[in-house]
Amino acid sequence: MAIGLTLTYLTTKVPNFAYGSFVTIGIYTALSFYSLYGISPYGALPVAFLVGCLSSVGMYLGILRTLARRGSSLVALMIATLAIDIAFVGIFGIYSDYLYRAYHIIYATNFPQLPGDFSLLGVPGIAFVAPCSLALITLGLWTLLTKTKFGVAMRASIENPSLARVLGINVEAVYVFAWMLAGGFAAMSGAYYSLWLPGGIDVGSKLIVEIFASSVLGGLASIYGAALGGVIIGASEILITTAGVDVFGSSVGIYQKGIPLVFMIITLLVLPQGLISLKVGMAIRFIRTLRSFRLFKYLHLRGS
Amino acid sequence: MLSVPSVVIFGIDVVTFSVDLLIIYAIYLVVSLTLNLEAGYSGIPNFGKAMFVAGGAAVAGSVSGRLSAFIVGISYSGDYSNSAPAIINRLNAALSLNPLLSVEILLLGVALAAGIGAALGYLASYPAIRLREDYLGMLLLASAQFFQIFLRSYPPVIGGVQGIEIPDFFGWANTGPGARDVVILGVVTLFAVSVYVYFERIARSPLGRTLRAIRDNEVASRALGKDDVAIRKRVIIVASAISGMAGALLTFYVESVGPDTWSRQDWTFPFWVIIILGGAANNSGVAVGAFTYAFILKTTDRAKFLLQGILPSTTFNYLQYLTFASLLVLVLALRPEGIFPEKPSLTLKRQTVATIIETKANAPEQKSDSSMKENS
Numbered sequence: 001m002a003i004g005l006t007l008t009y010l011t012t013k014v015p016n017f018a019y020g021s022f023v024t025i026g027i028y029t030a031l032s033f034y035s036l037y038g039i040s041p042y043g044a045l046p047v048a049f050l051v052g053c054l055s056s057v058g059m060y061l062g063i064l065r066t067l068a069r070r071g072s073s074l075v076a077l078m079i080a081t082l083a084i085d086i087a088f089v090g091i092f093g094i095y096s097d098y099l100y101r102a103y104h105i106i107y108a109t110n111f112p113q114l115p116g117d118f119s120l121l122g123v124p125g126i127a128f129v130a131p132c133s134l135a136l137i138t139l140g141l142w143t144l145l146t147k148t149k150f151g152v153a154m155r156a157s158i159e160n161p162s163l164a165r166v167l168g169i170n171v172e173a174v175y176v177f178a179w180m181l182a183g184g185f186a187a188m189s190g191a192y193y194s195l196w197l198p199g200g201i202d203v204g205s206k207l208i209v210e211i212f213a214s215s216v217l218g219g220l221a222s223i224y225g226a227a228l229g230g231v232i233i234g235a236s237e238i239l240i241t242t243a244g245v246d247v248f249g250s251s252v253g254i255y256q257k258g259i260p261l262v263f264m265i266i267t268l269l270v271l272p273q274g275l276i277s278l279k280v281g282m283a284i285r286f287i288r289t290l291r292s293f294r295l296f297k298y299l300h301l302r303g304s
Numbered sequence: 305m306l307s308v309p310s311v312v313i314f315g316i317d318v319v320t321f322s323v324d325l326l327i328i329y330a331i332y333l334v335v336s337l338t339l340n341l342e343a344g345y346s347g348i349p350n351f352g353k354a355m356f357v358a359g360g361a362a363v364a365g366s367v368s369g370r371l372s373a374f375i376v377g378i379s380y381s382g383d384y385s386n387s388a389p390a391i392i393n394r395l396n397a398a399l400s401l402n403p404l405l406s407v408e409i410l411l412l413g414v415a416l417a418a419g420i421g422a423a424l425g426y427l428a429s430y431p432a433i434r435l436r437e438d439y440l441g442m443l444l445l446a447s448a449q450f451f452q453i454f455l456r457s458y459p460p461v462i463g464g465v466q467g468i469e470i471p472d473f474f475g476w477a478n479t480g481p482g483a484r485d486v487v488i489l490g491v492v493t494l495f496a497v498s499v500y501v502y503f504e505r506i507a508r509s510p511l512g513r514t515l516r517a518i519r520d521n522e523v524a525s526r527a528l529g530k531d532d533v534a535i536r537k538r539v540i541i542v543a544s545a546i547s548g549m550a551g552a553l554l555t556f557y558v559e560s561v562g563p564d565t566w567s568r569q570d571w572t573f574p575f576w577v578i579i580i581l582g583g584a585a586n587n588s589g590v591a592v593g594a595f596t597y598a599f600i601l602k603t604t605d606r607a608k609f610l611l612q613g614i615l616p617s618t619t620f621n622y623l624q625y626l627t628f629a630s631l632l633v634l635v636l637a638l639r640p641e642g643i644f645p646e647k648p649s650l651t652l653k654r655q656t657v658a659t660i661i662e663t664k665a666n667a668p669e670q671k672s673d674s675s676m677k678e679n680s
Contacts, residue, residue: 015438017351017445067636075349076636078441079576082351086569087629093622101616205568206453209446216442261450268431268439 017081020204021088026190027199048187056183092201213260329598330496334550336578338543344585347519352444354571355451360417360548365561368413369470400475421548425541456563467562583642
């Protein structure tokens with residue numbers, strides 16, 4: 001999930017408050033497929049991806065780019081994404097009311113996790129599929145960004161849009177592509193989510209804490225950082241809560257959602273560039289030390 | 305005996321409706337004014353407004369009920385939030401006979417709400433003065449989300465998921481039908497007017513101009529010796545304290561407080577709609593924006609009941625979200641400065657300005673000199 005947020009942030013430099021709603025799009029696609037046709041959420045995956053892509057691109061082209069071209073400020077764009085998030089909650093609400101009235105699906109606004117998962121070695125299949133897809137997506141993105149011409153063009157337009165434009169890269173097309181991928185990934189993760197946890201119309205909006213925390217922890221400027229951040233946040237939320245329940249009793253379990261927030265605050269105050277900056281910074285420092293050492297030796301030789 | 309006449313048009317009691325509308329308007333106005341001070345004048349994008357209002361409402365709700373039960377001497381077993389439904393009628397009866405105590409607890413609740421609002425504001429100001437706009441927006445939004453989760457999952461504050469009932473501290477005013485609401489309207493109007501006057505005075509004072517200077521050019525204002533960090537911190541604390549008070553008053557009006565009220569959709573987003581619609585950094589614009597919002601909200605709420613057979617009420621709620629969201633995006637696209645754009649602050653009386661212009665016209669050789677003085 002965080003990968004997509006980072007992608008959109010990289011291209012437009014606006015934190016997308018509506019991002020969680022793309023996850024909800026996936027959840028609702030899965031729900032519709034399951035309850036109307038009895039297809040498991042895995043089957044809904046491609047459709048979810050497509051719907052997510054379309055709505056994400058629609059949001060970017062229809063609203064954000066229009067506003068940005070009219071010279072809206074950063075805060076104005078943030079408010080616009082907030083408005084889109086609210087609109088999405090409204091749309092899902094109306095859709096689930098429609099599901100209820102047209103198909104008598106009573107639990108459409110708040111429903112339990114969807115069945116249809118296979119099980120492997122006694123463990124639900126999603127426990128294998130989700131990490132594998134994360135790895136695949138990260139690997140795929142890495143290949144795209146480093147091995148293909150389009151990926152290099154993408155990186156160029158992210159790093160320096162005006163220079164990329166001079167070189168004849170269609171920066172706008174690149175941004176649209178990034179938004180498309182972002183929406184698609186979010187909707188896909190929504191379909192996975194529906195297999196594991198109960199869904200509802202504002203699930204995505206509520207997930208925003210975890211999504212922001214993952215992106216910020218990994219470093220908002222790095223896609224790989226986001227994948228790393230997502231894993232760390234997810235794991236620590238579960239592990240720390242379990243450990244906390246063991247030590248202090250079950251009453252601390254309710255603070256589970258606070259863990260990503262704490263991570264986010266600490267990261268923002270201590271390491272605003274995220275974890276990914278740590279590695280790069282250390283490498284630079286290491287090289288500098290080496291250089292100064294060589295310089296010192298050189299001077300020393302000259303002196304003697 | 306005060307009783308409110310009822311005028312019924314189209315099956316709607318117009319008087320009750322407008323009293324309710326005006327109370328909600330006053331509370332919305334106060335919160336949007338505080339957001340305007342933060343976002344409009346000082347450039348602090350507070351996307352976590354719900355947290356500060358909820359903080360005030362929660363502390364007022366949780367303390368006032370317990371305290372009044374303790375003072376009146378009604379004992380209950382277990383936690384207050386569980387036993388409130390059983391004792392609430394006895395509490396209300398006792399409180400309506402004792403106006404002084406009611407008012408005291410009311411004031412205490414509002415003061416506590418201001419305190420907790422200021423404390424939350426102080427906490428929020430720590431990152432606010434260090435982070436960039438986008439990071440700060442994310443952090444505040446996430447914090448407000450967590451605060452709501454905290455209220456929902458920690459029963460001792462306001463009873464967890466189902467919320468908490470609190471006694472009626474305006475019971476003494478209920479001498480006739482609708483009289484209680486009129487008294488509350490008086491209280492919130494007084495509150496809103498004083499907040500408005502206070503903020504308008506801030507906006508017109510040297511401090512108001514300093515705030516705009518910091519918003520528009522932080523480095524330049526720092527170079528002129530303005531302590532932007534301290535000023536921002538104070539702005540957040542004052543705005544949050546007043547938001548907390550507004551939350552407390554709302555709680556006392558509706559006589560209950562629950563966690564689901566304080567969502568982003570209902571308590572952060574509307575105020576952004578209001579200040580964008582009315583015009584950021586313009587208090588009178590915000591007053592108009594708040595009225596527009598409250599009016600649309602309340603009339604559509606009414607329509608919801610009338611149309612219950614045709615459209616389910618939940619669908620109507622979602623349609624409201626959709627309407628306000630599209631309204632906001634439209635205003636951002638077509639008229640980003642709002643209905644009433646920000647005005648340059650007038651520091652001199654209009655007459656004085658006219659005299660200066662006159663003297664300038666009479667003495668053309670000193671024109672450049674005097675215009676420089678005006679700018680400085």
